[in-house]
Amino acid sequence: MATPKRFIAGAVCPRCAEMDKIMMFTDDAGEQIRECVACGFTDAMSDTEQPANPELETRVNRRDNQDDHTVKQVVFFKAGSED
Numbered sequence: 618m619a620t621p622k623r624f625i626a627g628a629v630c631p632r633c634a635e636m637d638k639i640m641m642f643t644d645d646a647g648e649q650i651r652e653c654v655a656c657g658f659t660d661a662m663s664d665t666e667q668p669a670n671p672e673l674e675t676r677v678n679r680r681d682n683q684d685d686h687t688v689k690q691v692v693f694f695k696a697g698s699e700d
């Protein structure tokens with residue numbers, strides 16, 4: 618089930634650096650997606666990353682500090698094809 622999109626207060630877009638332009642939602646595949654409404658940036662968040670979502674606090678993800686590489690899956694959606 619997809620969740621409604623909602624803005625993340627204080628979130629800064631990693632592409633355009635605009636604040637409060639990031640929405641987060643869960644797509645049909647259950648992936649957490651960030652989307653910037655200012656520049657169209659989208660980012661599928663893997664479960665190794667803690668989303669700023671208090672409803673998901675039950676999922677604790679402990680990892681040793683290995684390399685500080687941030688592994689992200691970046692998914693680019695075609696403009697206008699959301700949903």
Ligand SMILES: [Zn+2]
Nearest residue numbers: 630633653656
């Ligand atoms: Zn942006």
